[in-house]
Amino acid sequence: MDFNTPILVTIILAVVGLLMPVIDALRRERISNKAYGIAASVTLAIVIGVIIFNILTNNTSNIILTNSVLSNDLFGAFFSIAMLLVSIISTISSIDYMRKTPNPAVYYSLMLLSSIGMVLIAYSTDLVMLIAAWELMSIPTYVLAAFKKRDPSSNEAAIKYFIFGALSSGLLIYGISLVYGISGSTNITVVIQSLAHIDESLSFIALLAIVTFAAGFGFKMALFPFHMWLPDTYEGSPTTVSSLLAAATKKAGFAAAIRVIVIGMSAFSVEWGLMFAVVAVLTMTIGNLAALTQKSLTRMLAYSSVAQAGYILIGLSVAPYSDLGISSAMFHVMNHAIMKSSAFIAAAAAIVSISTVNIDSFKGLGRRMPVTAIVLTISLLALAGVPPLNGFWSKLYLFTAAIDASSTVTWGSYLALAGVLNSALSLGYYGWVIRKMYFEPSTSEKVKEPRIILGVLIFTLIFMVGFGIYPTPLIEFSSLASPIP
Amino acid sequence: MNITEFVIISAILVGIGIYGLVVKRNFIKTLFSIEIIVNAANLNLIAFSKFNPITSSAGQITALFSIAIAAAEVAVGLALIILAYRLYNDVDVKEFRRLRG
Numbered sequence: 001m002d003f004n005t006p007i008l009v010t011i012i013l014a015v016v017g018l019l020m021p022v023i024d025a026l027r028r029e030r031i032s033n034k035a036y037g038i039a040a041s042v043t044l045a046i047v048i049g050v051i052i053f054n055i056l057t058n059n060t061s062n063i064i065l066t067n068s069v070l071s072n073d074l075f076g077a078f079f080s081i082a083m084l085l086v087s088i089i090s091t092i093s094s095i096d097y098m099r100k101t102p103n104p105a106v107y108y109s110l111m112l113l114s115s116i117g118m119v120l121i122a123y124s125t126d127l128v129m130l131i132a133a134w135e136l137m138s139i140p141t142y143v144l145a146a147f148k149k150r151d152p153s154s155n156e157a158a159i160k161y162f163i164f165g166a167l168s169s170g171l172l173i174y175g176i177s178l179v180y181g182i183s184g185s186t187n188i189t190v191v192i193q194s195l196a197h198i199d200e201s202l203s204f205i206a207l208l209a210i211v212t213f214a215a216g217f218g219f220k221m222a223l224f225p226f227h228m229w230l231p232d233t234y235e236g237s238p239t240t241v242s243s244l245l246a247a248a249t250k251k252a253g254f255a256a257a258i259r260v261i262v263i264g265m266s267a268f269s270v271e272w273g274l275m276f277a278v279v280a281v282l283t284m285t286i287g288n289l290a291a292l293t294q295k296s297l298t299r300m301l302a303y304s305s306v307a308q309a310g311y312i313l314i315g316l317s318v319a320p321y322s323d324l325g326i327s328s329a330m331f332h333v334m335n336h337a338i339m340k341s342s343a344f345i346a347a348a349a350a351i352v353s354i355s356t357v358n359i360d361s362f363k364g365l366g367r368r369m370p371v372t373a374i375v376l377t378i379s380l381l382a383l384a385g386v387p388p389l390n391g392f393w394s395k396l397y398l399f400t401a402a403i404d405a406s407s408t409v410t411w412g413s414y415l416a417l418a419g420v421l422n423s424a425l426s427l428g429y430y431g432w433v434i435r436k437m438y439f440e441p442s443t444s445e446k447v448k449e450p451r452i453i454l455g456v457l458i459f460t461l462i463f464m465v466g467f468g469i470y471p472t473p474l475i476e477f478s479s480l481a482s483p484i485p
Numbered sequence: 486m487n488i489t490e491f492v493i494i495s496a497i498l499v500g501i502g503i504y505g506l507v508v509k510r511n512f513i514k515t516l517f518s519i520e521i522i523v524n525a526a527n528l529n530l531i532a533f534s535k536f537n538p539i540t541s542s543a544g545q546i547t548a549l550f551s552i553a554i555a556a557a558e559v560a561v562g563l564a565l566i567i568l569a570y571r572l573y574n575d576v577d578v579k580e581f582r583r584l585r586g
Binding site: 127128131132135138139142143146149150152155156158159162163166167169170171173174176177178180181184185186205 | 515516522551564572
């Protein structure tokens with residue numbers, strides 16, 4: 001049967017996502033949080049199944065440029081799977097985490113609608129589609145961040161997120177208007193062709209367009225000058241939502257940046273590689289330094305998420321000079337999605353059981369919540385890039401790409417060096433949490449761990465250790481899916 | 486009028502919008518600033534659509550899209566303002582000092 005995956009996925013998610021609040025409004029008796037959570041998770045699982053089935057039956061091309069609005073390509077499938085895995089992890093964990101929160105139907109519906117936006121961003125090859133999908137992803141997450149209505153810090157988190165998110169989409173629309181002015185079209189293929197033969201007098205406008213795009217995507221990717229909102233938002237919003245924001249919407253930023261800037265703008269010969277490299281080093285260093293002094297686990301994870309964006313950006317900045325560039329960045333995107341969501345879900349388990357994420361109160365957590373502590377330890381080690389976990393391999397590939405690029409550009413090897421030094425630095429604060437959990441005694445009793453979250457944590461544990469020992473399938477998938485500019 | 490004037494006006498509007506976002510502390514003024522940025526982009530799109538030698542209506546369609554998107558965004562923003570007003574009795578961003586690290 002000939003069908004178009006992105007459209008099918010949109011239809012499935014939209015039907016379920018829109019039906020849930022309607023059913024909730026029509027029925028008199030309350031349906032439990034659990035039922036909605038299971039419905040949403042099953043829908044997401046079906047959607048992931050559809051995408052994987054489509055890859056296996058070779059319905060997906062790896063041609064990245066088309067004249068249509070959505071392209072059913074492997075690149076989109078790769079990012080969709082990474083982001084939908086995070087969505088499903090957050091959704092299942094919410095069954096435990098949001099147990100006492102009112103309006104479960106709206107919560108899960110917004111999760112599904114935001115997932116549609118992510119999938120469409122990954123597949124879109126037209127700038128108008130991209131901005132519509134971008135907003136479809138962002139607007140539900142503003143509401144999700146503010147979902148704890150009576151909690152002032154949730155509201156504050158949402159407002160800070162909203163201001164920066166709205167600014168980012170405003171800048172994106174402005175960038176699109178400039179690109180449209182230069183090329184007379186919003187299709188990325190046409191834009192590339194016209195940027196390749198650009199008139200000398202218009203090159204200033206083209207440069208301005210690249211800068212506005214980089215800034216617009218940079219807000220979501222949490223690159224250095226645009227990262228101020230992120231720690232507040234991740235700390236204040238519900239932790240399952242933070243997991244979605246840190247691990248999924250951020251990846252959508254990278255998907256869009258690869259589509260538009262790396263593929264799109266590579267035709268236009270400006271030294272954006274060096275610009276990205278400088279931003280990458282600053283982002284890593286500032287994220288890691290700020291994370292060192294944090295007292296709250298979610299805030300520390302937020303800063304570490306800033307640092308990880310810097311690592312991924314290494315891959316994008318060396319993309320014009322090394323074939324490994326984009327594929328290694330995509331490999332780290334997939335790994336980081338799982339590692340980071342796993343760490344945030346472990347924090348959510350801590351909130352459910354001991355209702356705090358203050359690192360000082362994690363004393364003796366290794367005995368109080370054994371499974372959560374093990375998974376948190378493994379995901380922190382994976383984030384730091386300790387072998388034989390999955391984070392090690394993707395960092396290795398990123399640094400190899402940077403060294404590979406150093407044959408053309410001199411800064412390549414410095415970039416790899418900065419990455420290695422930053423990994424060592426990050427082990428400092430990850431190690432501190434692990435020390436608190438295992439080597440500091442506590443007199444408190446053992447507490448009950450939330451059961452559904454445990455299931456999710458064990459899944460992520462298997463993913464991290466499994467692909468750490470045998471990373472070949474992921475490496476192959478990311479190199480197949482990566483577009484070579 | 487020619488195309489350059491439109492582009493300059495829209496660039497000035499974007500500048501005003503970013504200035505408002507950075508300097509103003511009132512959340513409603515922040516929303517105004519965001520609207521100014523989006524409308525600057527719309528002005529650009531429509532001007533390019535009119536003056537481009539390759540006639541295409543894509544610019545006008547994009548502008549319509551962006552108006553609808555901005556409306557949805559502002560609706561969520563206003564909902565957040567109402568929530569903030571109930572919690573703080575104020576809509577000033579400087580009240581938000583709970584999250585610090």
